[in-house]
Amino acid sequence: MTQGHAYPPPPPTSRRKLWIGLAAGALALAVCAGALVGVGLGLRGDDEEGAAPKAAAAANGVTVTDAELTALLDRHGKALAAKDLDGWLAAFDPAREDLVAAQTHLFRNLAKLPLSVARYETVEKQGRASDAFGQGVTFQLDVSFVHQFDGFDLAPVTEWYRWTIVRPAKDAPVRVTAVTGAPAAANGSSKTVYYPGPWDRWREIHVERTPHTLIIADSARAALAKRYAPTAEAAVAHDLAVWRAGGLPGPVPNGFVLALAKGKDEMGSLYRIGTGKATEAGFSLGMVAAERRDGKFTIGGTRVVVDTDERYFGRSGGRNDAGMVFRHELAHSLMTPRTNLTEVDAFDRLDEWVVEGFAEYVAFHGRPLGDSERTVAARRLLRGWNGKLPGNGDWNDPDLVSFHYWLGHTAMNHLAEKYGESKLFRFVDAVYAGTPTDRAARDVLGVSLDEFQAGWADYVRAQTR
Known part of the structure; x- marks a missing residue:
């Protein structure tokens, strides 16, 4: 796993490797950081x-x-x-x-x-x-x-x-x-704790504001920030409308902080110094609050970074363009503050099909499944498919990561169609709160995870007919 909830590159035209997109490890890093922040740690020497x-x-x-x-x-x-x-x-x-x-x-x-x-x-x-x-x-x-x-x-x-x-x-x-x-925990996916920010990384920054976004870019790329600002703002409006229809209680961010990276080197050196090479198109990073609330660590905000060298950003007005990347990452940013950091072990076990499937569901909300460019390749892979939800270990196969994103997407579509969108939100919220996925299925959907999986498998196979 890597930092942040990440959107992977587009499905390849060949069988070249893809990077696995889920990065719940960001919160593990954040907890390592938060464990020392705001608790009165004294100077030692x-x-x-x-x-x-x-x-x-x-x-x-x-x-x-x-x-x-x-x-x-x-x-x-x-x-x-x-x-x-x-x-x-x-x-x-x-x-x-x-x-x-x-x-x-x-x-x-x-x-x-x-x-x-x-x-x-x-x-x-x-x-x-x-x-x-x-x-x-x-x-x-x-x-x-x-x-x-x-x-x-x-x-x-x-x-x-x-x-x-x-x-x-x-x-x-x-x-x-x-x-x-400052160095981070040795077993994390970043060598540093939320460093460097764009303000450290770039000699001069440009800040572009919309009603719901704050976009930070290298000043040399100010024109690019202006170009993508309406797309980012539209993505926020889309995601907030989907979120409000879901009916979850509790605070929601009024806006989001985004940075525009140019290439993978910058992608891997904003809010982190990655221990591995970045290959994602974007990520959303949860930031632990500097002070505890009611004695507990919480997420105080998120940071979204996108790589504008990715081919998504060379497309205009399509169904799989920059707006889709923004919508996907912002969906993560809406859910991340609801993570129960006292249940960090449970968070480590969060099922990636839930986390990434939800972000895909929100990104393509209101559109048919065929609008996702993953669909064509995924349908070919259904022959010989075992009919099971991908386990977290399955996501380690880089050749199948795009297929697994698609399976997560279909799981959310099926859940919404069979049980209602409000239950979809409640189910995902329960998982983020640390409830094991099988128990969340029983508590919210009224069925076992096996029963849900069986119905979903039939739904998926119907996509090929």
Whole structure:
């Protein structure tokens, strides 16, 4: 699995490999991040080892106190809020010209974003922050950039940086000499925690707004952002109409933050540094809220990234064009905030046919199954098909991933036609809440999963007649 709920490339004309599109691992990564955010994790370092080293350092050596670091981060956040570039740059070593230039660009990019919350908090300290012999100290400070897009995020979310902190002598100022992304858990699909954002990745960003979208692109591609803004807005209107017809209670995002990537290298280095090569056409990434709600971790918002080099984006007005990719990813973004992160083990077991089938169902809502370009190839594969829903292990076969998307799509179509669309939404919602799929079928549909599967298999085979 990889990060985010992803839309795979179009079905190939040959039997070349496809990348598997489900990425529930994004939330596993998010939980790893959220486990340390907003829970009051203290600074750790050698200055915490006892009274004697502290006394020696105070008299003879060099130290950076927790209070100084807290004040540094507080000033940094206030400078951003006040649009005070000089105050923002005060944290950084002026002798590091490349660093100062990079942070200047970052400041100007952040100033373009509608942030209702923007502050910096400590995550963890790595290394010695005190030296009793006056040799100076250098250590790493992992910093959480807590931020919220006004009108888009349900709650503040976070991005983690790693700052290198230096105090060369007892009375010298504390300076930041390097900035990069803080490392994520070793077993995740990203090497970093929501880093780099588009504001880090691109020297200058362009921000294009519609009533329900915030599109971020490299400034050199501003015209492209303007071109796709109406398509993205129409996709939101489509998905929200389908969602509201489903009748689920609870908050729904008023808008969505999207980024336009050019090619797979950019796709794999926005809000993540992927441990594998990106091959998807788009993904939706759940962002863990910076603070717990009622003692529980939740999703505060999502980020959608699409690769505009994909052939979907070279089509205009078709049934399988850029709008379909937007609709699919935004469908994930509607469901992801409803994930029960306390049931992360259950989430790991989420059936991909439910997650991806729902996104396909929403993307093609109101259209016949034949409008999906997967249908023609899928019908050929039905000969010899075992009549079963694809298990998560089945999705590891890259030659069949498009077929499995189609099977998930047909499962949702059948569910809606036989049991009603409101039950479809309730069923998918129950699965996201951590209910095992077989129990969700009994609770919501009133049948066992085997019974549902048997009826669905008949429905699928009827598609070939």
